[in-house]
Amino acid sequence: MDVKLFDSELKIMDVLWREGTLPAKRIAEILALEVGWNKNTTYTLINRCIKKGAIERSEPNFLCRALISRAEAQNSETDELIDKMYGGSAFGLFASLLGRKRLTREQLDELKDMVDQMK
Amino acid sequence: MFFSDISLTMDLLQMSVSGGILILAVCLLRCIAPASMPKKVILLAWLIALVRLLVPFSLPSVLSLYSRVEQEIFILTPTPDTALASFLPLSPRMEAIGTSAFPSVWLVLYLAGALICAAWFAASYFKCRREFSASLPVENAWIRSWVSEHRLLRPLSVRQSDRIGAPLTYGIFCPVILLPKHTDLNDRQSVTFILEHECAHIRRFDALWKILLTAAVCVHWFNPLVWLMLSLANRDIELACDEAVVRHCGIASAPYYAKALLCMEEKRSFPHSLYNSFSKNALKTRITALMKNRGISSLTTAVGVFLLVILFVVFATSSLQIGGDASHVERIIGESEIFTEAEINDMMDAVIRFFPAFEGCTLHELSYDEAVSLREPYVQKAPTGQRAVLLSTFDTTEISADSGFNPDFTYRRWMWLLEKNPLGGWTIYDWGY
Numbered sequence: 001m002d003v004k005l006f007d008s009e010l011k012i013m014d015v016l017w018r019e020g021t022l023p024a025k026r027i028a029e030i031l032a033l034e035v036g037w038n039k040n041t042t043y044t045l046i047n048r049c050i051k052k053g054a055i056e057r058s059e060p061n062f063l064c065r066a067l068i069s070r071a072e073a074q075n076s077e078t079d080e081l082i083d084k085m086y087g088g089s090a091f092g093l094f095a096s097l098l099g100r101k102r103l104t105r106e107q108l109d110e111l112k113d114m115v116d117q118m119k
Numbered sequence: 120m121f122f123s124d125i126s127l128t129m130d131l132l133q134m135s136v137s138g139g140i141l142i143l144a145v146c147l148l149r150c151i152a153p154a155s156m157p158k159k160v161i162l163l164a165w166l167i168a169l170v171r172l173l174v175p176f177s178l179p180s181v182l183s184l185y186s187r188v189e190q191e192i193f194i195l196t197p198t199p200d201t202a203l204a205s206f207l208p209l210s211p212r213m214e215a216i217g218t219s220a221f222p223s224v225w226l227v228l229y230l231a232g233a234l235i236c237a238a239w240f241a242a243s244y245f246k247c248r249r250e251f252s253a254s255l256p257v258e259n260a261w262i263r264s265w266v267s268e269h270r271l272l273r274p275l276s277v278r279q280s281d282r283i284g285a286p287l288t289y290g291i292f293c294p295v296i297l298l299p300k301h302t303d304l305n306d307r308q309s310v311t312f313i314l315e316h317e318c319a320h321i322r323r324f325d326a327l328w329k330i331l332l333t334a335a336v337c338v339h340w341f342n343p344l345v346w347l348m349l350s351l352a353n354r355d356i357e358l359a360c361d362e363a364v365v366r367h368c369g370i371a372s373a374p375y376y377a378k379a380l381l382c383m384e385e386k387r388s389f390p391h392s393l394y395n396s397f398s399k400n401a402l403k404t405r406i407t408a409l410m411k412n413r414g415i416s417s418l419t420t421a422v423g424v425f426l427l428v429i430l431f432v433v434f435a436t437s438s439l440q441i442g443g444d445a446s447h448v449e450r451i452i453g454e455s456e457i458f459t460e461a462e463i464n465d466m467m468d469a470v471i472r473f474f475p476a477f478e479g480c481t482l483h484e485l486s487y488d489e490a491v492s493l494r495e496p497y498v499q500k501a502p503t504g505q506r507a508v509l510l511s512t513f514d515t516t517e518i519s520a521d522s523g524f525n526p527d528f529t530y531r532r533w534m535w536l537l538e539k540n541p542l543g544g545w546t547i548y549d550w551g552y
Binding site: 008041092093096101103108 | 240300353384385
């Protein structure tokens, strides 16, 4: 079974691979120190991992157990970018370096030539 | 209660119309602005437009565009039941303007549109913020030292995410620069350009301005010019930051910065990327601007600022009020067996709403005396509760003479004949002695 995880989800798994089965609260505490995430962020990511089948939850205490090993986990391909998902509204609301619209090969080359000429 | 709905609509429309005209003026400014004028001037122009759209201020000025327009023949008078601003030729006795007891359909439609826009933007914003918060810190020594060199009053952090295609910045109180995962951190020149650009955004609180622009679009969603402003202003914000980078790193860096932008664009374009069929492309505009950059001239800056002042005075101010003043009216409501106090207030609201047509006059008092009202043949000819007469006291000035009044005079016991309309509001039938 292919489980594709984003970097953020892999970070959660990383904690479990290092420390073994842990309650969610403990994972949140560790990551707050390591990467500065707040509890809600961590819990949201844990739930996503559960949905993807990478983590199994058991009670009591919201115990998390890794269902896949480090070798089995794959990095998600980077074409599920936010800008594509939310219709590009991210660029209107946030100051992004590049605009929403992509350029074609020809347009890129044309601009590169323009820059080279004016250097 | 609904009277105030209608006056809210009218103020909003007036703000939208004058805002729209201001936006067109800024578009003109953008076109004629030379490359040596700092982009900050254009941003200030957008700020004026934004303030006009969001802040219900009224600065009457004889220099205002609207003073000229209104002195011609027409007066901008919205009619409450259509709630659409319409130009009406106004002469006394012409338009019997009434009030409506129901919230107009247009108001409901407007609110629906505004809420849908706001909900869509808010949902996108918070979804993105949630994703951004799951970013990872950037462990890099030279970036850490760069951050400590560029201290702000607010805590700045640089993080990375595999969920974005291009660098961006977010956060107003705790700004974060977010880099895409595969950014080559060893290419110090390019990364410095990125960081400088995003830092310029942060220093100018662009995150906040973007939110305000979005708010203006939600409030004025029916006005296509405001959507145009959103698109152009966003572009100008980027151009201004490009300018800041070049100013900081030196003019000679402009071509290298342009190249860096193009390389980043190249990296994120996939084989199956969206083909941009529209020739007007933001990146092209930016590269062109960078290449044309020869430095800022203080002369053109001064000219730009001067143009801004003219822009504000002519387009953002409102017409000098010569219409009748009914802002401080004393209401005397006598005992009534036919009407409730609320109904009498509605009658008086109708007169107050109409009174601006009495140019140069000031309304001081409105009174309802049932005995007087019932004595009038006008009232007696209709069923009880259908018609009423109000008495008023108002002053005139020289301007009022144009409307046929005695100038500098006080009119007392001037009558207003009112009829209840099918919507439950009051319509003015006639006035006089």
